[in-house]
């Protein structure tokens with residue numbers, strides 16, 4: 316019976332808004348976690364119907380042993396919708412069983428009223444935007460190569476498909492291509508699986524060989540593109556839980572312990588608990604070039620000996636999180652077919668999304684967040700050697716995105732440091748959705764900005780910008796790895812073309828009676 320009390324307690328905490336579904340379930344002792352999670356999620360799926368059944372049967376009024384609505388919900392769930400109550404015969408179980416016939420007939424009545432052919436039709440409608448986000452898997456190249464990972468998945472029966480397309484997302488959502496996976500077209504080392512793919516218990520995940528990270532969340536580190544030379548010193552100013560930090564580490568080949576600076580990547584996290592998570596994640600990802608610092612980034616002195624040579628800073632500060640669509644959040648909404656509060660009725664265009672907000676409720680909170688985000692950028696721009704600053708959020712609000720960037724460009728720190736927005740060519744040029752021109756002082760600047768829209772881009776909502784210092788920097792000091800990779804690809808292509816040309820010439824020569832040397 317303890318298991319039902321545990322599940323009821325999770326529901327109580329959710330009612331009290333003490334955290335997200337994932338977060339609260341994460342606090343349940345590990346031995347019970349999976350089972351409790353399944354019961355909580357299934358109960359939430361049917362909560363409106365189960366509550367109606369309980370009300371109609373007047374169960375709580377008649378049975379004093381059932382001490383709370385949430386305890387009744389989990390028990391009635393198992394009684395009516397699963398394989399019965401999984402507990403020995405105690406007074407609580409007996410109290411529910413006494414009402415079995417009544418509860419069942421109330422459920423049947425609801426089904427008839429709603430014209431539902433099966434009980435499944437009584438479940439809440441899921442958020443289709445979340446269902447269309449593939450399960451993204453970043454191969455942790457600190458441990459192994461993408462090719463090795465691909466081979467491993469193929470050996471497990473997954474089939475490697477061509478490049479990701481809208482069609483593939485649709486196939487994923489309708490579970491047609493359940494054993495397929497693909498390589499991402501924008502982020503190397505990122506793989507896409509059908510949305511329902513469960514990998515959080517997989518040994519590859521537990522060993523840190525794969526990181527479960529949304530595609531959009533890979534953009535900031537990729538765009539910051541830290542070099543692998545020893546001289547580069549990088550700060551991740553807001554690091555926990557550490558997905559972007561471990562991505563930075565992988566892009567730097569886990570290298571860079573330059574003397575006298577022992578560590579190449581400083582990862583700041585001010586929250587003590589989250590700092591613990593950060594350390595666990597970095598150790599699991601086998602990152603060795605990182606010094607994790609449990610401190611507020613704003614308290615660092617840019618001229619401190621350790622930081623004076625910082626060249627790259629990643630800022631992914633706390634934000635409203637309004638871009639996150641998650642496969643579970645819809646379960647906490649009150650209506651049967653509702654979407655999260657900030658959201659809109661599909662089709663979810665950006666304008667619809669923003670119009671759907673409750674401006675009065677959000678305005679003050681957004682302004683506070685925006686002021687803090689701007690302070691972080693201004694502080695980052697004070698580091699004397701910094702060449703690149705990436706600023707990102709998982710928000711869809713212009714107030715936290717374009718407006719913060721617009722304000723940052725107007726600041727004294729930006730002007731004194733000769734920073735500007737990097738051109739589109741340096742900021743994921745092939746990504747189509749850019750910033751909102753009408754929200755910028757110079758509309759063309761929106762081309763420098765990357766936006767992601769949930770429901771349309773097969774990612775969560777996201778925003779990324781890159782500030783670069785205008786002053787010329789010696790080649791090699793901060794030449795970004797993306798440009799370098801592109802350059803290497805082009806060089807390889809030219810070499811290939813040249814070799815093919817030579818081969819053709821030789822062949823022609825041989826045919827003409829000339830001898831190849």
Ligand SMILES: C[S@@+](CC[C@H](N)C(=O)[O-])C[C@H]1O[C@@H](n2cnc3c(N)ncnc32)[C@H](O)[C@@H]1O
Nearest residue numbers: 553554555556557558559584585611612631633
């Ligand atoms: C959006 S989360 C970062 C997510 C992280 N970049 C990742 O991808 O895993 C923001 C984090 O920054 C931390 N934070 C916020 N302000 C900070 C500050 N001034 N200094 C250090 N950490 C800060 C928060 O506690 C939170 O853990």
